[in-house]
Amino acid sequence: MRYGQRAGWGVIAAVVAVVAGLLGGGGVADAAGATAYPAHLSLEASYGAGTVTNGWERVERFRDTTTGFAASAAEGYPPDGRGDQDGVRVTYFGGVARPASDRFLLYSAPGWNTGAQSVPVLLVHGANDTADRAWANPGESGGYGCGAMSCPSTGLMQYLAARGRRVFAIGFAHKQGDNLMQAQAVGDAVAAIKAKLGVAKVDLVGWSKGEMSARAYVSSLKPAWGRAYAGDVRKLITLGGPNGGYDYPYAHGWAHDFSIWPECGGKINAPSPHSRMTCYGTYTAHPEYSMTPSGGYDDYPGQRQMLARWDAVYGVDQSAQDWYTTYYGGQGFYTAGDGIQKALDSGSLVAPLRRAGVPATVTTYLLAGAAPDVIGIVNENRGPSDGVVFISSALDTTGIATVGATATIADANHLELGWNGTSTAQVAAWLALP
Numbered sequence: 001m002r003y004g005q006r007a008g009w010g011v012i013a014a015v016v017a018v019v020a021g022l023l024g025g026g027g028v029a030d031a032a033g034a035t036a037y038p039a040h041l042s043l044e045a046s047y048g049a050g051t052v053t054n055g056w057e058r059v060e061r062f063r064d065t066t067t068g069f070a071a072s073a074a075e076g077y078p079p080d081g082r083g084d085q086d087g088v089r090v091t092y093f094g095g096v097a098r099p100a101s102d103r104f105l106l107y108s109a110p111g112w113n114t115g116a117q118s119v120p121v122l123l124v125h126g127a128n129d130t131a132d133r134a135w136a137n138p139g140e141s142g143g144y145g146c147g148a149m150s151c152p153s154t155g156l157m158q159y160l161a162a163r164g165r166r167v168f169a170i171g172f173a174h175k176q177g178d179n180l181m182q183a184q185a186v187g188d189a190v191a192a193i194k195a196k197l198g199v200a201k202v203d204l205v206g207w208s209k210g211e212m213s214a215r216a217y218v219s220s221l222k223p224a225w226g227r228a229y230a231g232d233v234r235k236l237i238t239l240g241g242p243n244g245g246y247d248y249p250y251a252h253g254w255a256h257d258f259s260i261w262p263e264c265g266g267k268i269n270a271p272s273p274h275s276r277m278t279c280y281g282t283y284t285a286h287p288e289y290s291m292t293p294s295g296g297y298d299d300y301p302g303q304r305q306m307l308a309r310w311d312a313v314y315g316v317d318q319s320a321q322d323w324y325t326t327y328y329g330g331q332g333f334y335t336a337g338d339g340i341q342k343a344l345d346s347g348s349l350v351a352p353l354r355r356a357g358v359p360a361t362v363t364t365y366l367l368a369g370a371a372p373d374v375i376g377i378v379n380e381n382r383g384p385s386d387g388v389v390f391i392s393s394a395l396d397t398t399g400i401a402t403v404g405a406t407a408t409i410a411d412a413n414h415l416e417l418g419w420n421g422t423s424t425a426q427v428a429a430w431l432a433l434p
Contacts, residue, residue, distance in 0.1 A: 031113040033198025038191050040066045044103070047092060054136040055158055059092050059171070060106045064188050068225025072181060073102035075174045076299040078288050080262070082269040083175055083299060087140075089130055093173065101178070104185040105171030106192055107131045109161045113196070116164035119203055119234055120193050121431060123156065123169040124186060126208030127176055127302060128269045131169035134207060138419045144375040147387075147415025155419045156205070156427065163428055168193055175269060178301040179209070179349055183216035184226050190217075194232060201234040203431055207418050208389070209302055211241025212349060219356035219399075221349065229359070235404070236358065237365045237430055239417040244396035245308020245350035246389050248380055249273045249291060250340040251317055253326035255378040257335070260289055271300035273326050274337040292338055292346045305349040309340060310390065314382035354399035363404040365430045367423065368394035369412035379413075386414040404430065 037043065041062055048058040077083045077098045084090075084097035093099040112120070125134035133140045136158065139151030146152070161167045170189045172182050190202045206214035218236060220228040249256055253273040260266040263279035271291040276283060287295030291304050316323055322332030329339025358364055369386030372379040379387040386394065395406045412420040 030196040031198065035195045035198060037195045038188075040064055041188055041192060045092075045094060051088070051091060053088050054132045054140065055110070055154065056107045056132075056136060056169075057110045057112060058108050060108075060192075061092055061094065062104055062106060062188060062192060064102045064104075064184060066102075066184075066225060066227070068223070069102045069181070069184065070100070072178075072223065072225070073100035073173075075101050075177050075181075075301070076288075076297055077174070078269065078299050082267060083128075085173075085175075087130075088132070089171065092171070099173040101173045101181045101185070103173045104189065105131065106189050107136075107157075107169040107171060109136075109157050109167035109169075111161050111164070112166050112168060115161065115166035117166060117431075118199070119201060119431075120166035120168060120197060120199060121160060121203040121205060122186070122189055122193060123167065124204060124206040124210035124214045125169070125171070126210045129175065131171040134418055135169050145415075146419060147374045147413045149375065152419055156424050159424045160428060160431070165428075165431065166197065174302075176271070176300045176302045179212040179216055179305045180221065180223050180226065182213035182302070183222065186213050186217045187227060187230065190232055191230065201232050203235040203237070204233055205237045205239065205427060206241055207239040208241060208414065209306060211238040211243065212302070212306060212353070214238075215241070215243075215353055215358060216349065216356075218358055218362050219353055221352055221356045231359075231361070233362050235363050235365065235431065237367065237427055238394070239367050239423070239427070240369055240386050240389050240394050240414050241366070242306045242308075242350070242389050242393050243366065243400075244390070244393035244398070245310075245348065246306055246393055247308065247310045247327075247340055248388055249303070250307075250327045250343075251310070251380070251382060252320060252378045253337070254321040254323075254335065259377070261286065271303045272337075273340070273343075274335040276336040278334040290337075291343045301347065304343050304347055307340060307344050307348045308350045308393075309344070310382070310393075313392075314390070317382060357399045358401055360401035363402045364397075364400045365404045366395050366397065366406045367417065367426060368406070368408045369414055369417050369420075369423075370408050370410045371413040371416070374413045374415055386412065386417070388414040404433065 138146035288297040325332035372387040374387035
């Protein structure tokens with residue numbers, strides 16, 4: 001359901017949206033040298049002191065009015081609400097828990113217009129996450145949300161801002177959304193930052209799934225209605241990004257499903273490699289959680305786009321229940337599914353991204369974690385990994401023309417890469433390079 005079809009706009013939010021919308025096309029002077037926002041960007045609302053939390057200075061909601069975007073923007077959501085926006089993000093999205101993907105949030109950190117470093121940085125969060133938890137308050141969602149027994153209350157945003165960086169972050173409407181649409185939003189966020197500050201280029205930091213949309217933007221991999229890369233990114237830094245793809249849901253499907261299937265007690269907003277599963281003696285169907293389009297649902301396109309087969313490299317975990325049918329498709333003892341190849345054929349972006357290539361003008365840095373000790377999940381153990389993504393995938397440079405450097409953080413798992421002390425120091429060092 002799209003914005004105009006949903007209730008929830010309060011009087012104040014409506015007034016803010018109208019005023020901001022009028023200003024959005026014409027531009028607002030945020031800082032010296034600022035210019036107008038592009039004509040396709042509408043600033044709908046702005047939130048500051050009294051509303052914004054987790055250390056940010058302000059949050060703005062934009063809409064991309066490009067012809068064709070609106071027709072694709074109403075992505076599917078799991079009907080039980082697990083994929084809905086939550087907390088203060090519902091306020092930022094105008095009281096709409098299931099916003100269309102032509103909307104996005106732009107977060108501004110303290111010092112966004114006064115930091116000493118000339119090139120601003122845009123942080124791009126990963127799957128089932130928010131800019132708040134990913135970059136500003138890893139402990140926002142409580143214990144284990146950051147991948148460790150205890151979670152810090154500050155993150156990479158505060159670390160970089162304290163060192164003179166002008167820091168921004170994007171917040172996506174759909175937590176597991178299509179990476180090509182999210183790539184368009186990344187380009188929009190970069191354009192908005194350029195307009196605010198009067199700068200020519202921005203640095204991008206993409207964590208996990210966020211690497212896919214950031215890389216797709218600079219590679220001009222886009223929908224038919226989309227805009228090509230504008231040549232406005234200086235550096236791309238990926239944190240635990242599946243540059244070579246991943247197959248974790250299929251390699252560990254049985255255990256993975258217990259965190260998803262409601263009859264088994266699961267609540268996680270993540271896709272399943274199965275369409276049917278037996279929980280406590282009851283065989284049930286849940287096409288809405290499927291990795292591939294099923295039963296009229298396609299709620300997890302962004303996950304499908306990250307898939308690649310690793311069975312020829314690291315094999316398949318044959319100790320897992322229904323391991324063969326989970327990975328290769330078919331009816332197992334307790335589960336049934338189409339297998340990873342069907343999902344790949346339904347739209348992986350790993351090969352297209354490699355073919356498109358990151359331009360030589362974008363210096364790219366790749367960071368991997370090496371601690372497979374994420375709390376609460378079955379960690380990826382078939383080969384060296386951060387618990388979710390293989391190190392060899394995170395550091396895969398295929399299609400990247402200019403590699404600045406690669407590094408592996410020995411004591412960071414997949415969920416710690418955004419706040420681990422060694423990781424944040426490495427990101428800051430790469431950003432500081434000329």
